[in-house]
Amino acid sequence: MFAVYATITIFASLLYGSAAVVYLIGHEFPKAQLDMKRLPRSWAPVLGMLLAAGSLGLLGGFALPMLGTLAAAGLVLYFIGALLAHLRVESHNLANWAGFFATAVAALAADLVYHWS
Template sequence: MFAAYVTVTIFASLLNGSAAVVYLIGHEFPKAQLDMKRLPRSWAPVLGMLLAAGSFGLLGGFAVPMLGTLAAAGLVLYFIGALLAHLRVGSRTLVNWAGFLATAVAALAVNLVYNWS
């Protein structure tokens, strides 16, 4: 179980960390996504910081298990909010969202099983 916990947690951290970097450097993709969802572009750095906090929190969970659990739960909530933003404007392009959510749910699941069972 330890190998699954470490593998999934590191993968989720890298995935969300890379998304955070894309948001924080001002890349056009997040701006286009925000425009499509009719959200202000000023939210890009905030969303990037939330992703970065989740990414670092997952890694911090190796030292403080509760931190990892809370970070994974926060990422799940973040991506539920992203789904609501997609649905609000009628967007049905959810492949990327589904991958990110599945990774966050997997990180939460292995965290709960490994640290709290």
């Protein structure tokens, strides 16, 4: 079971870490997404930091299991918020969101099964 947990956790950490970098370097894609959702561009660094914290927290879960669990749960909540932002502006282009959300759910499920069952 450890191999499954480690694979999902490392993949999720790399995914969210790369997304955090894209937000934090000021790339145009996150700005366009914020514009589409009618959210202030000033939120980009904050959202990037939340993604970075989630990414690092997942890795920290190898040493402190509760940290990984909280990070995975936080990422699930982050992407529920992203879904609400999409629905608020009636955006139905949810393919990217679904991939990010499914990865967060998988990371949380793998963490819970490995550490807490």
